Amino acid sequence: MSVDTDRTITVTVNGVPREATVPVRRLLSDALRHDLGLTGTHVGCEHGVCGACTVLVDGDPVRSCLMLAVQVDGHAVTTVEGLARDDHRGGQVLHPVQEAFRECHALQCGFCTPGFLTTIAAGLEKRDPAAELTDEEVDDMVGGNLCRCTGYANIKKAVHHAAAAMKDDAR
Amino acid sequence: MKPAPFRYADPGTLDEALAVLSAEGEGAKVLAGGQSLLPLLSMRLAAPTTLVDINRVPGLDSVEVTGNGVTVGALVRHTALLADDAAARVQPLLARATANVAHPAIRNRGTTVGSIAHADPSGEMTSVLALTDGAVTVATPSGPRTVEWRDLFVGPLETSLHGPAVVTSAFFPALPDRSGTAFAEVARRKGDYAVCGAGVVVTLDEDRRIARVRASYVSVGLTPEVHDLTEAVAGKPVDSADWAAAGALARTLVDPDTDIHASADYRRLLVGVLTERTLAEAAAEAAAKVTGE
Numbered sequence: 116m117s118v119d120t121d122r123t124i125t126v127t128v129n130g131v132p133r134e135a136t137v138p139v140r141r142l143l144s145d146a147l148r149h150d151l152g153l154t155g156t157h158v159g160c161e162h163g164v165c166g167a168c169t170v171l172v173d174g175d176p177v178r179s180c181l182m183l184a185v186q187v188d189g190h191a192v193t194t195v196e197g198l199a200r201d202d203h204r205g206g207q208v209l210h211p212v213q214e215a216f217r218e219c220h221a222l223q224c225g226f227c228t229p230g231f232l233t234t235i236a237a238g239l240e241k242r243d244p245a246a247e248l249t250d251e252e253v254d255d256m257v258g259g260n261l262c263r264c265t266g267y268a269n270i271k272k273a274v275h276h277a278a279a280a281m282k283d284d285a286r
Numbered sequence: 287m288k289p290a291p292f293r294y295a296d297p298g299t300l301d302e303a304l305a306v307l308s309a310e311g312e313g314a315k316v317l318a319g320g321q322s323l324l325p326l327l328s329m330r331l332a333a334p335t336t337l338v339d340i341n342r343v344p345g346l347d348s349v350e351v352t353g354n355g356v357t358v359g360a361l362v363r364h365t366a367l368l369a370d371d372a373a374a375r376v377q378p379l380l381a382r383a384t385a386n387v388a389h390p391a392i393r394n395r396g397t398t399v400g401s402i403a404h405a406d407p408s409g410e411m412t413s414v415l416a417l418t419d420g421a422v423t424v425a426t427p428s429g430p431r432t433v434e435w436r437d438l439f440v441g442p443l444e445t446s447l448h449g450p451a452v453v454t455s456a457f458f459p460a461l462p463d464r465s466g467t468a469f470a471e472v473a474r475r476k477g478d479y480a481v482c483g484a485g486v487v488v489t490l491d492e493d494r495r496i497a498r499v500r501a502s503y504v505s506v507g508l509t510p511e512v513h514d515l516t517e518a519v520a521g522k523p524v525d526s527a528d529w530a531a532a533g534a535l536a537r538t539l540v541d542p543d544t545d546i547h548a549s550a551d552y553r554r555l556l557v558g559v560l561t562e563r564t565l566a567e568a569a570a571e572a573a574a575k576v577t578g579e
């Protein structure tokens with residue numbers, strides 16, 4: 116059984132296999148930003164409270180500041196950079212949640228935004244788009260992310276907006 | 287901040303995990319969901335020499351439900367337990383309490399067993415283990431053993447487990463017949479650790495009279511405790527029981543502390559309010575079962 120201080124890991128990040136050699140104490144958040152150059156993932160509190168660093172690991176939202184980079188070896192990570200979709204014409208279109216944030220003015224300074232976008236995108240993709248989205252469900256979805264600018268009203272509005280767009284898409 | 291340097295192993299079997307824990311000695315720590323341990327490392331409140339990550343150990347991620355109770359494996363995430371309807375039917379306190387544990391993104395990684403091994407008096411699942419009279423199974427180099435909740439919790443963030451040990455599962459006994467449960471808490475924000483929380487079990491006799499009332503609290507006291515509140519309402523018909531009296535009794539039994547979130551007096555007040563509220567709810571649930579019998 117090897118007990119290591121450094122490891123080489125292979126992770127599929129936003130659909131692309133990436134390799135990095137990291138000290139075992141490297142947090143996933145730092146590996147994404149510093150080793151892989153993906154600075155879309157923001158780091159606020161570094162102890163799980165603010166939600167700014169939330170990414171999807173195998174599709175589920177997790178705090179990237181509360182995982183070690185070595186723990187995602189062999190797994191798939193989606194960051195905010197990976198939310199936009201292929202438009203099949205050689206370009207990309209924003210994810211409905213990103214579109215809704217722009218539409219509803221759901222960000223100001225933008226520091227918290229990547230964490231909200233990943234959390235909400237996963238939350239909406241996991242539910243039946245035809246089912247009515249309740250305010251309580253929205254509160255539960257975004258309640259673990261802190262935003263010091265917007266006052267949340269427009270963020271919640273954006274969640275409903277995105278859900279409606281995804282419902283239309285699903286038809 | 288960042289964690290201080292440590293060594294890391296991710297064994298593929300339980301035996302290997304115990305072997306590494308033994309070889310690395312005192313400074314080695316088990317890493318499960320990391321939702322309590324990694325914050326401690328980043329804040330430099332803990333500096334283990336070695337982390338032994340059990341996430342690759344097979345066979346620890348299942349919830350087993352029988353008529354006797356629910357066995358939750360060490361790698362069952364809060365999210366999975368929360369979604370387990372069979373477990374909720376046999377012991378409803380599991381889902382009711384887990385719904386109050388942190389936020390969905392934390393629940394996706396954090397484990398129920400890790401919560402218990404962490405022994406945080408402000409954690410919900412330690413008090414549910416106590417209230418249901420549960421126990422954990424611990425793998426050690428000399429073989430597995432069972433530790434009852436009373437023998438497990440020693441102090442805040444401290445258990446009686448020493449040396450190389452991996453908690454492999456927690457067992458929560460089934461809810462007794464003619465019983466109802468409720469769980470409620472007051473927190474500053476949804477998903478935060480509770481300022482005060484209460485879980486209760488009310489058991490009736492065949493004549494819908496109160497037979498037994500037990501409560502356990504969150505963020506009250508240094509280790510989880512179970513308080514018997516039966517004497518305040520014993521023998522009373524369920525529809526006319528004086529739940530405020532049970533709340534008043536609970537206030538005299540607890541010994542909360544003052545911290546930056548709340549004073550001891552405020553916590554004691556919340557114990558009374560939450561006890562009265564949850565008991566009424568649990569009793570109504572029990573009464574509906576007796577009527578339905």
Ligand SMILES: Cc1cc2nc3c(=O)[nH]c(=O)nc-3n(C[C@H](O)[C@H](O)[C@H](O)COP(=O)(O)OP(=O)(O)OC[C@H]3O[C@@H](n4cnc5c(N)ncnc54)[C@H](O)[C@@H]3O)c2cc1C
Nearest residue numbers: 163318319320321322323388396397400401403409410453
């Ligand atoms: C922002 C935030 C809010 C939170 N809010 C709440 C809350 O409201 N209520 C609540 O209860 N919790 C809360 N938590 C903590 C969360 O529930 C954790 O999941 C839980 O406390 C620990 O489980 P874990 O699997 O993450 O354990 P880890 O963090 O991996 O480990 C915690 C400790 O237990 C030991 N350990 C873990 N598993 C085992 C095992 N199988 N055998 C032996 N030792 C083991 C570790 O060595 C370590 O000392 C919160 C966490 C965060 C970051």
Ligand code: FES
Nearest residue numbers: 159160161166180
């Ligand atoms: S930086 Fe990870 S939750 Fe705040």
Ligand code: FES
Nearest residue numbers: 223224262263264
């Ligand atoms: S937009 Fe500034 S913190 Fe949310």
